[in-house]
Amino acid sequence: MKTIGVSALAILFAVFLPSSAVSQTASTKKGTVERIKVHGKGLEGNLSGDSPDRDVSVYLPPSYKTDKNRRYPVLYLLHGFTDNADQWYGFTRHWINLPEVVDKAFADPAVREMIIVTPNAYTKFFGSFYSNSVTTGNWEAYVAQELVGYIDSHYRTLANAASRGLTGHSMGGYGTIRIGQKYPEIFSSIYLLSPCCMSANLAANRNEAAAARMEVIKSMEELEKADFGTKAAFSTAAAWAPNPTKPPFYLDLPVKDGQPQPGILVKMAANAPLAVIDQYISNLKKLHAIAFDAGSKDVGIAASNKVLDSVLNDYQIKHTYEEYEGDHINRIGERIEKKVLPFFSENLSFDQPRRR
Template sequence: MLATSKQVLRTLAVFFLLGVLSARPAFSADIAKGQLVDREIQSKNFTQSKIGVSPVRRLAVYLPAGYDGSQKRYPVIYFLPSPFDNFRAIFDSMGAQAVLDRAIADGTIGKFLFVTVDMTTPLGSSWYVNSSATGNWEDFMVQELVPYVDANFRTLPTRDSRGIAGHFMGGYGAIRFGMKYPQIFGSVYALHPVGTGSGVKVLASLPNFELMEQAKTLDDVRKDGYSTIFTSIFQAHIPNPDKPPLYFDFPAHRVAGELVIDAKVMDRLRENFFLESLIGKYADNLKSLRGLKFDWARSDSNWDHVYSNHALTHKLNEYGIVHEAEEYNGTWGGEANWSAEGRVRTDLLPFFQEHLVF
C-alpha cells in the first residue's frame, strides 16, 4: 500500500513538472518579436540655439509583434535615457527589444509602443527645459515629438494611455514633464533620478569655476567632468544668450581662492533646477497623475543622489502627493536596468501595466 502511494505521488509530480514546463512558452527563444523603426524630426525649436544644437532630432520607436497586421491602437511609453549613453544604446547594446518582447509575451504588460529620442546638447543633458542658450526642449517634446508619434503611429492619443519614463538625468526629465504637462503624460516612472534636490555637498563646490571662466570654447570645459555637467545645468536653468562662449550667468566665482556666491543668481538656479523646489508650484498637477514612482540605488557612490531622493519623497508626502518611492540594494546603471530580470522588466513595465489605459 505504501509503495503504491509513493508511485502515485511520483506520477503526479511528473505530470506537475511537465505542466509547469509546458506553461512557460513566454520564456522560450520563440517568443513573437516586435520591430524597431528609426525616424527623424526637423525641429523648429533649436534654430536659435547658441551652442550649435542640431535641429534634426532622431528617435527610435518600438512596435510590438503584430502591429503591421492590426488596426489596433496602443498606449505609448516615452523613455528618456541617460545622456551619457547614445539614445539608441538601450537597443543596440543593452537588449531592450528582447526585454520588451519578453514582457509582452509573458503577460507582464499588454502590447504598447515605446519611444526613445535624442534629447542631448553638445555638452550632454538638455535638462528637458526651454532655454535661451540651448533651445526649447519642452516645446520640442510636447509640441513636436508627441504630435508626430500620434500622427504617424497607431497610438491611443490621450494622457491616460501615455506614460513617460527615464533613467538618471532622463529620470529627472520624466518627473519634470509629469509635473508640468500632466495633460500630456498621465503616468511617470523615474529610474534613479538626479537633480531632485539639495545633496550632501554644496551645489557650487563641484564645478571648476576658474576653468569655466577662462573657457574660450565649449571644448575647454570638457577637460573636467563636473564642469561639463554643471555647464549644461547652468545653460539650461540660468541661461544668458548675451554671455558667450558658455551663455549663462555664473552663480559663483573664485576670488583669491575663496568661493564667492552670487545670491541672486544662485536663487534663480535653485528655483529653476531642483525638482523639490518646483513641488509647491506644481502640486496639483502631480496629484492629478494616474501614477508616479521613482527609485534609487542604495549603493550609489555619490551620496548626493541618495540623500536628495530621500528628501524628495518626504517633501512629496508633505504636500499630500500620492507616489511610490523605492530604495533598492545595489548600484545604478543602464545595463543592470535592462537585464532579463532588471528593474525595467520587474518594476517599470508592471507599473505602466497598472496605470496606463490599454
C-alpha cells in the same frame, strides 16, 4: 558604461527544440525599432547650434506589424546625461540593450505591449536636461508637445493622456518629473529611475579646485576634454542660466573670479523639482500613477528620493517608492523589465476606440 549580457536561454532552446519552433518563438517575441527624425520648432535657433531635426528611436511591440487595427499606449523614455538614444537602442555601442529588455518583459503575458519612444537629447553640452533655454532650445516643449503630436500622427497610438506614460533615467528621471508635473493633460503616469538634480544646491562648488576648472574652460574643444563634473556644471548652466550675450557658451556659470554668484545660483536652484514641487501639487494630484526608485549605493539620489517620498506623503498623493540594492546604473535594465514596464502595463489605459 556597462553592457547587458545576452541570455544563454536561446542556446538551450536551440539544442532541445526543433529549429522551426525556435524561429517562430523568436519572431513572435521580438519588437522592431525605427530611427526617425522629428523636427522641433522650439529647438530652432538655439544658440548652441544644435540641429532642430532630432533623431528619435521608436520601439514597436511584436504585434504592431500584424495586428493592423490595434492602437497602443505610448511610453516616452528619456535617456541620461552623456547618453544618447542610439546607445539605448543598439544603433551604436551600448550599456543597455533596451529592445532586448523590452522583448523579455513583453514575453510575460501579464505585461501588456506598448510603443516606446526616446528622443536623442544629446547636445553640444552632452545633454539637454529637458529644459527650455535659448542656449539649448525648448526641450521641455519639444518632448511634451511636438514629439507627442508627431508620434500620434504617424503611429497607431491611443492619443490621450490616460494612454501616455513618461519615464527616464538620471537626467531623464529629472526630465520626467519636470515635464510630468507641468503637463498632466499630456501624460497620466510617470516613473523616475534614479532621478538626478532633484534638490536645490545654493553652494557654487564646495571644491575650490573644481570651481577653478570651470573658469579656465574657454572653448567647446576644451569642454569636451573636461571631467564629468565640469561638463555637468556647463550643461546645467546652459539649461537653467542661459545668457544670449556671452559667447561662445551663452551661459552664466555659478562662479566668477572664484566667487559664488548668488543670482545665478538662485536661477539654478529654481529648476530643482523639490524646490518648486509645492507649486505643482494640484497637477501631481491629477496624475493617475507616480513611482520612483534608486539604488541604495546611489547615495545622493536615494536621499532626494526620500525627500520626495516625504513630500508626497504630506500631501497625501498616492505613489510607489523603492530603494533597492544597487548603484546608479548596474540594475537599470532589470528595473525596466521587472518594475517600469509592469507599472505602465497596470496603469496606462489600453482601451481601444469604439468603431463607428
